[in-house]
Amino acid sequence: MKSAAWRFWLSTFYLVSLVLVASGCAWESSGDKPDANQADGSDGGYPPPPYGTEYGDTVEDFRIDEALCGAGTYNHRALYASDFLGNPATLFSVHAGWCTFCKQQAATMEDSLYQPYKDQGLKIVLVIFEDEQRNSDFQTLLEYACSYRERYGLTFTIAIDPGAEVMGRFFRPTEAGTPLNMLLDRNMVIRYKLEGLIPDTLEGNIESLLAEH
Numbered sequence: 638m639k640s641a642a643w644r645f646w647l648s649t650f651y652l653v654s655l656v657l658v659a660s661g662c663a664w665e666s667s668g669d670k671p672d673a674n675q676a677d678g679s680d681g682g683y684p685p686p687p688y689g690t691e692y693g694d695t696v697e698d699f700r701i702d703e704a705l706c707g708a709g710t711y712n713h714r715a716l717y718a719s720d721f722l723g724n725p726a727t728l729f730s731v732h733a734g735w736c737t738f739c740k741q742q743a744a745t746m747e748d749s750l751y752q753p754y755k756d757q758g759l760k761i762v763l764v765i766f767e768d769e770q771r772n773s774d775f776q777t778l779l780e781y782a783c784s785y786r787e788r789y790g791l792t793f794t795i796a797i798d799p800g801a802e803v804m805g806r807f808f809r810p811t812e813a814g815t816p817l818n819m820l821l822d823r824n825m826v827i828r829y830k831l832e833g834l835i836p837d838t839l840e841g842n843i844e845s846l847l848a849e850h
Contacts, residue, residue, distance in 0.1 A: 683698050683719050683722060683825070684722075684824055684825055689827075690806050690807045690827075691827065691830070692827050692828075692829070692830050693826065693827060694826070694827050695824065695825050695826050695827075696718055696807075696821065696825050696826075696827060697718070698717055698718045698719045698825075699717070699718050699803050699804075700715055700716065700717050700718075700803065701716050701762075701764060701796045701797065701798045701803050701804070702714065702715060702716060702775075702779075702796055702797050702798070703715075703716040703794055703795070703796045704779055704782040704783055704786070704795050704796060704797055706782075706783035706786055706787070706795075711776070711779045711780050711783055713779055713797070716762070716794070716796050718821075718825060719825075721760060721762075721821065721825070722823070722824075722825060723823050724758060724760055724823055725757070725758035725759070725822070725823055725846065725847055725849075725850045726754075726758055726759045726760070726820060726821070726822065726823075726843055726846045726847050727759075727760045727761075727762065727820070727821045728750070728759065728760070728761045728762070728818065728819070728820050728821075728839075728843070729762050729764060729804070729817075729818075729819045729820075729821070730742070730746070730761065730762070730763045730764065730816055730817070730818050730819075731764045731765075731766065731798075731801070731804045731807070731815060731816060731817040731818075731819075732763060732764065732765050732766075732785075732815060732816050733765065733766060733767045733771075733815045734765065734767055734768040734769035734770075734771075734781060734785070735767065735768075735769050735770075735771060736815040736816060738815065738816055738833075738834065738835050739815050739816045741835055742816055742818075742835050742836075743763065743785065743788075743789045743791070744789055746761065746763070746789070746791065746793075747789065747790055747791055747792060747793070749840070750839070750840065750843070751791075751792065751793050754843055754844075754847065755793075757847045758847055758850065759843060759847065760793070760794070761793040761794065762793070762794045762795075762796055763785075763791065763793065763794070763795045763796070764795075764796045764797065764798050764804055765778060765781065765782045765785060765795070765796070765797050765798070766778075766797070766798045766799065766800060766801035766804065766805070767800070767801075768781040769781075773799040773800040774799070775797070775799050778797045778799050779797055782795050782796070782797050783795075804817065807819060807830070808832060809832065814832050814833025814834070815832065815833065816832070816833075816835070817830075817831075817832040817833075818830070818831050818832070818836050818839060820839070820842055820843065820846065822846055822849075823850065828842065828846055829842040829846075
């Protein structure tokens, strides 16, 4: 009897130990799993919908192509809006090669915008969707973007969007104009947007946005 009771309690202790160990492993490993809610923006994921294209809206995680310009070489890589998530201020400036205002703005952006504010967190993406002859062929536009970069001495990101297939959604349905300047905050919310004119209030808006962080 004594031996049977001992075996009973030993078996019970063994089973309880197994349960506790299994529970402990499950608890410890749960911290290594990706949070199912991470995609909602609460833990570093991209902000959830709704998305929009106007002031105060969160932009969708769009994709364009960054131009990688070397010595006689023209490469590209995918560039997403989410690449700038968490950055204090990101300016998307959309240009066309035939646009006079675009050229005038491009000539001043390096010295008046990028250099004064880059150390405070400003990033600039200049997006070209057509060249001077209104061509939007991918390779032609890629080479043109690199020549645009060199012509104006730009050291920030330059990208292409043939035919404005992506960035075109941010233009007004009527009376749209270039350049389009759109300033996003760290949560990908549009905090400034102007098209068709060289912006004269952009610097002040950049300063105000950077001062928030």
